[in-house]
Amino acid sequence: MRLSRPRASYRLRLAFCLAAVGIVAGCGGTPALPSIPVGTTGEPEAQLVAHLYTAALRFYGNPAHVQVADDPLGALDSGEVRVAPGLTGELLARFAPDSAARSDVQVYRTLLSALPEGVAAGDYTTSAEDKPAIAVTERTAGEWDGGDVAALARSCPDIAVGAVRSEPRPARVGTCTLPDAREFPDDDAMFGALRSGRIDAAWTSTAAPDVPSEVVVLSDKTSLIRAENVVPLYRRNELNESQVLALNEIAGVLDTGSLADMRRQLAEGTDPGLVAGQWLEEHPLGVGH
The missing domain is CATH 3.40.190.10 (Periplasmic binding protein-like II)
Structure with missing residues (x-):
């Protein structure tokens, strides 16, 4: 009995020390790194x-x-x-x-x-x-003879562009200053307008998860839009x-x-x-x- 008490007391003190101070190696060890x-x-x-x-x-x-x-x-x-x-x-x-x-x-x-x-x-x-990108219909991409945003710049500024309200988009694409975008409450409304021809192009982003499969997101091979x-x-x-x-x-x-x-x-x-x-x-x- 005399031998068991010190051992139990030691284990109790050690457990208390570990819980209170958060030390992995024991009470005399190195304190845990701050988060x-x-x-x-x-x-x-x-x-x-x-x-x-x-x-x-x-x-x-x-x-x-x-x-x-x-x-x-x-x-x-x-x-x-x-x-x-x-x-x-x-x-x-x-x-x-x-x-x-x-x-x-x-x-x-x-x-x-x-x-x-x-x-x-x-x-x-x-x-x-995850930079701004332009989406167009397949028909528009064909008419512009290419799937790159440079085609949009060549048609500037006579383009009706749409964007979701409060979403960031550049005012310029290369040397082209775009007209003010027509704003929509959400992506569904904007892409609906794109499909129906009420706008020619729609602002999205390269990492957007909700771009419809039937539209074309233009590439930007010459970095007309900031990375x-x-x-x-x-x-x-x-x-x-x-x-x-x-x-x-x-x-x-x-x-x-x-x-x-x-x-x-x-x-x-x-x-x-x-x-x-x-x-x-x-x-x-x-x-x-």
């Missing part, structure tokens, strides 16, 4: 991307969590979050609004030079973009090398088709964190990279 906050707005599409980067950090053993903020970039500047993913073109418009860069490489390189002191950018997703690739911004000198590499892993696996498919699941009501987790299970990081 890395990844900033995002409340929009499901933005939360999806934040969850992808959060999962990447966790995959390589870094505690991380998604943190919603009204202004993730402001939260990044203040230190409230340490990572803030975004789209390259939108970020460039914020940090260098007068920049004329349009191709993905140009936009990324210009963004790097325009970032505020103390903020760095990881690798951008060369195969995943919008996914990229993580982070606080310089506050992430170690392995954490930055974890963020960069997303650039090697994410593509536009996957982004569109995940956005389709969001539109069906699936939680962004669940969508991101399921996708990463099917596309594990570190494989072939």
Whole structure:
């Protein structure tokens, strides 16, 4: 009996210490790493991307969590979050609004030079973009003799263009200044107008999940529309090398088709964190990279 009491007391003290302090190796070990906050707005599409980067950090053993903020970039500047993913073109418009860069490489390189002191950018997703795109009927694509947005620029400005209300779209395509878009409450109404001929073209995006199969989304081989690739911004000198590499892993696996498919699941009501987790299970990081 005298021997059993110290052992039981030791086990009790050890269990209490582990639970109270959260130490994995014991009371005398190294405290657990603080969780890395990844900033995002409340929009499901933005939360999806934040969850992808959060999962990447966790995959390589870094505690991380998604943190919603009204202004993730402001939260990044203040230190409230340490990572803030975004789209390259939108970020460039914020940090260098007068920049004329349009191709993905140009936009990324210009963004790097325009970032505020103390903020760095990881690798951008060369195969995943979500930039504005023009959709037309197959008949219109045939009349324009091509499936590229350059055909629209050649027909400018006598084109009736539609857009969903509040959705972003550029005012210019190359050297063409487009007339004001006719606004619609949703995609169904806009694509209905396109099919009926009430508009000649409709603004969508390259990763839109709801483009009807019978319309043609024009390519942009000469980068007339500014690139919008996914990229993580982070606080310089506050992430170690392995954490930055974890963020960069997303650039090697994410593509536009996957982004569109995940956005389709969001539109069906699936939680962004669940969508991101399921996708990463099917596309594990570190494989072939």
